[in-house]
Amino acid sequence: MRKQKITHVTAITSVTTVALFTLAACGTESGSGSSAGAGSADGGGSVRTGLPLTDVHWSVDSLTVDGRKTAAPAGASVEIGTKGRASARTGCNTIGADVTVDGDTVTVGDKESTLIGCPEELRAFEKALDGAFSGKLKATVGGTEKDRRLTLTTADGDAITLTSGAPVPLAGTRWTVDALVAGATATSLPKGTEGKAYLTFGKDGSVEGSFGCNTFRGTAKVAGADAAAGSQAAATVTFGRLSSTRKLCPGPEMTLERQVQKVLEGKVTYEVHHRALTLKRADGQGLDAMAAAAGK
Numbered sequence: 001m002r003k004q005k006i007t008h009v010t011a012i013t014s015v016t017t018v019a020l021f022t023l024a025a026c027g028t029e030s031g032s033g034s035s036a037g038a039g040s041a042d043g044g045g046s047v048r049t050g051l052p053l054t055d056v057h058w059s060v061d062s063l064t065v066d067g068r069k070t071a072a073p074a075g076a077s078v079e080i081g082t083k084g085r086a087s088a089r090t091g092c093n094t095i096g097a098d099v100t101v102d103g104d105t106v107t108v109g110d111k112e113s114t115l116i117g118c119p120e121e122l123r124a125f126e127k128a129l130d131g132a133f134s135g136k137l138k139a140t141v142g143g144t145e146k147d148r149r150l151t152l153t154t155a156d157g158d159a160i161t162l163t164s165g166a167p168v169p170l171a172g173t174r175w176t177v178d179a180l181v182a183g184a185t186a187t188s189l190p191k192g193t194e195g196k197a198y199l200t201f202g203k204d205g206s207v208e209g210s211f212g213c214n215t216f217r218g219t220a221k222v223a224g225a226d227a228a229a230g231s232q233a234a235a236t237v238t239f240g241r242l243s244s245t246r247k248l249c250p251g252p253e254m255t256l257e258r259q260v261q262k263v264l265e266g267k268v269t270y271e272v273h274h275r276a277l278t279l280k281r282a283d284g285q286g287l288d289a290m291a292a293a294a295g296k
Helices: 120-132 251-263
Strands: 017-019 058-065 068-071 077-080 085-089 094-102 105-113 135-143 148-153 159-164 174-182 185-187 197-201 206-211 215-223 231-239 266-273 276-280 285-291
Touching (some): 174 276, 197 251, 251 285
Antiparallel strands (some): 058 159, 148 159, 174 185, 174 285, 231 266
16 A cells, blocks of 8 residues: 655644644535646646546545455545645544646645544544555546546555535534634544534524533524525524533533533634534634534
């Protein structure tokens, strides 16, 4: 298996605190492929392809390395933009990379990554995906327009198999908090609290969920975009008074609860990129959450 060292990584204090980087590839899923598009100043490569490959959210189905096939964890995905940038979510961290696309050849260049601490199983998959998503890859696209299939194959025969992912709506989706945000820095959740904080927006303007310990419900007014559109930028949610249970929980859960509760106060901006949600206050405090992948 071909391996490539990740470069340009910026750690803040530890492996659980990271500097997030801008990913030009994150955006709305395109209904059709992109053709010729020159590289730009904010990307390190160029795109020249007739394949329906770019500006599509590709959910990773599986990864085959040295003949061994491994199912991908929820949230694993790849996006290749038209401006010479690509991003890969591993199910825990996010990898950004310079990319050049020429026909059916995708060349992945210098990479940078967040450094959120991950469970051992996710770390193993992340390492394998990083190794496979490197160097020259042959892209094969098949299926229908609504259900496209993509295979990225290395020179050694390792392969990443992907499916075009349908975006999910803000309302009606259970969003599970997976990171806390402070400005441009994301921090992993307190140990042992993974999966405990979540929220679901109702189409009637309601919201309910868990802060990480206590459950809550209340109102949430969405403005600036259609809540069912599936991909928004700089739209807002204004939370009303949230009523909650009042049980006492272990220290880590209460720490998470206080941080999540602070984010869900008043007016915040939100962005939905396919299966990822970010909520952020005016002071830069916020959270990241993920919707479970279909069938997982």
